[in-house]
Amino acid sequence: GGRRTFSQRYFVCHAGNVLWKKGDPIFFYLGNEANVELYVNATGLMWESAPQFGALLVFAEHRYFGKSLVQTAAGEHPLAFLSTDQAIADFTSFVAALRGELLGAAASPIIGFGGSYGGMLCAWVRITAPWQLDACISASAPILSFMGLDPPVVPNFFAKGVTSDASVVGGAADLCHERLHAVWRAIDLQGATAEGAERLQKVFGLCSPPAGGSELVNWLVSAFDYMAMGSYPYPSSYILNGDGFMPPYPLREACGFIQAAPPDMQAIFAAVRQGAAIFYNASGAAGACFNTSAVGNNETTEDSHKWGYIYCSEIFQVFGRDGVTDMYWNAPWNATASQESCWQSYGIWPDPEWVALRFGGRGIQRTASRILFSNGGYDPWTGGGVVESLSPELPAVVIPEVGHHIDLFWSHPADTKAVRDARELEKAWIRKWIAAARSERQQIAFV
Numbered sequence: 001g002g003r004r005t006f007s008q009r010y011f012v013c014h015a016g017n018v019l020w021k022k023g024d025p026i027f028f029y030l031g032n033e034a035n036v037e038l039y040v041n042a043t044g045l046m047w048e049s050a051p052q053f054g055a056l057l058v059f060a061e062h063r064y065f066g067k068s069l070v071q072t073a074a075g076e077h078p079l080a081f082l083s084t085d086q087a088i089a090d091f092t093s094f095v096a097a098l099r100g101e102l103l104g105a106a107a108s109p110i111i112g113f114g115g116s117y118g119g120m121l122c123a124w125v126r127i128t129a130p131w132q133l134d135a136c137i138s139a140s141a142p143i144l145s146f147m148g149l150d151p152p153v154v155p156n157f158f159a160k161g162v163t164s165d166a167s168v169v170g171g172a173a174d175l176c177h178e179r180l181h182a183v184w185r186a187i188d189l190q191g192a193t194a195e196g197a198e199r200l201q202k203v204f205g206l207c208s209p210p211a212g213g214s215e216l217v218n219w220l221v222s223a224f225d226y227m228a229m230g231s232y233p234y235p236s237s238y239i240l241n242g243d244g245f246m247p248p249y250p251l252r253e254a255c256g257f258i259q260a261a262p263p264d265m266q267a268i269f270a271a272v273r274q275g276a277a278i279f280y281n282a283s284g285a286a287g288a289c290f291n292t293s294a295v296g297n298n299e300t301t302e303d304s305h306k307w308g309y310i311y312c313s314e315i316f317q318v319f320g321r322d323g324v325t326d327m328y329w330n331a332p333w334n335a336t337a338s339q340e341s342c343w344q345s346y347g348i349w350p351d352p353e354w355v356a357l358r359f360g361g362r363g364i365q366r367t368a369s370r371i372l373f374s375n376g377g378y379d380p381w382t383g384g385g386v387v388e389s390l391s392p393e394l395p396a397v398v399i400p401e402v403g404h405h406i407d408l409f410w411s412h413p414a415d416t417k418a419v420r421d422a423r424e425l426e427k428a429w430i431r432k433w434i435a436a437a438r439s440e441r442q443q444i445a446f447v
Contacts, residue, residue: 006071009036010058011057013058013059015047022104023107027055028111028112029043029118031059031061032121033117033303035065035067036066042242043113045113053434055111062087064081079306079309082306083310084310085358087121088128092125092132092133096132110134111133111136114137115140119373120138123373127367127368135429136372138373138386141386142382142383144361144384145157145381149361155332159326159328161380165251170231175258179268184328187213188212191212191215197210197211200269207292210292223276223278224251224275225380228380230403231251231378231403232406238409240279240282246282257274309348312342315355316338316354319338365391372394372429373385373394375387375396376406379403399418402418407423
């Protein structure tokens with residue numbers, strides 16, 4: 001009986017020579033679906049900007065990830081308390097604790113930061129508890145990728161984004177996405193027989209024959225999805241949770257192999273395998289063969305399983321393919337089929353319009369403020385994000401020719417001018433919002 005709790009890990013950090021005191025700003029990172037140390041080490045925008053604002057840095061971990069594990073009782077699903085609503089409550093309570101017993105920072109402007117799912121959480125905490133979180137930098141946050149919104153999301157937005165990256169628009173050649181479109185079908189046909197599955201095992205270097213072509217196709221598609229997200233102009237380990245490095249613009253490099261292959265399907269298969277290895281063997285630890293049940297490395301595989309639960313519990317995003325405007329096959333979004341899959345996998349039947357009803361989509365322009373939305377032009381999630389300013393206090397910026405929330409990263413010599421400009425814009429808004437929050441809070445007597 002009684003109230004059940006868990007221990008949430010967090011880091012309080014001082015950047016440079018900042019001597020923080022009560023009333024000074026706090027930069028607060030809302031953790032995503034991974035070990036929070038990844039974000040402590042990767043979110044250079046916070047570290048590099050803090051000295052300019054005299055800000056303290058705080059990074060909080062998402063429940064069930066890293067060391068913030070939740071114990072369940074006998075008979076309960078081990079992930080029973082893993083949900084977005086629970087995470088929003090955690091972070092809102094955490095900010096309240098920063099203002100109270102942890103730091104006594106009642107008068108401090110607190111600016112949230114988050115990327116991807118963390119960017120969604122940041123925006124939603126600002127929307128639902130604006131008296132706690134004063135503003136938010138919401139990077140690569142696809143808050144418009146759900147059912148029930150007006151206008152509706154394009155069902156194959158993500159597939160179209162990856163296809164664009166595998167084309168002239170993404171710095172490759174159109175031959176890349178044209179060949180990949182043919183590869184999926186060829187793998188399905190060859191994997192339909194035991195003999196064909198053994199040939200696929202050999203050419204793709206798998207540990208065992210795939211249980212049908214679709215198993216192999218899905219494994220390959222996942223690699224190309226992650227490489228598209230990791231479209232950065234320099235080597236990066238971020239998409240791999242810090243385990244290994246992918247080269248600059250990894251999907252473009254994979255396309256180079258595919259485009260250069262002779263016009264023979266077996267040769268193209270080998271080139272696709274070489275391309276997928278950029279992701280699956282980035283650390284060099286794949287060994288003698290590939291395991292198609294793994295997603296990158298052990299940590300990303302575990303995080304992917306937990307993300308599946310989050311997706312089914314509340315973050316029920318729209319994913320479809322049409323094989324015409326994208327490089328895949330005809331698989332229209334089917335909410336019922338996805339709900340049935342969630343039920344079979346986790347015993348959860350998702351409400352497809354929960355996010356729209358809970359947070360409002362574009363309707364936030366009527367009530368919300370102080371959220372900056374940023375997106376990368378090569379990031380396939382951009383099609384589900386805010387790419388145009390919703391109001392004067394809900395600005396948006398799209399950064400061309402880069403991937404997933406690069407603006408939150410450390411400065412790098414290979415950064416494009418557009419990336420540098422986006423960071424300067426974000427700091428200008430932070431400066432404005434700190435001043436506004438400080439003015440508001442000075443109107444109240446704090447002790």
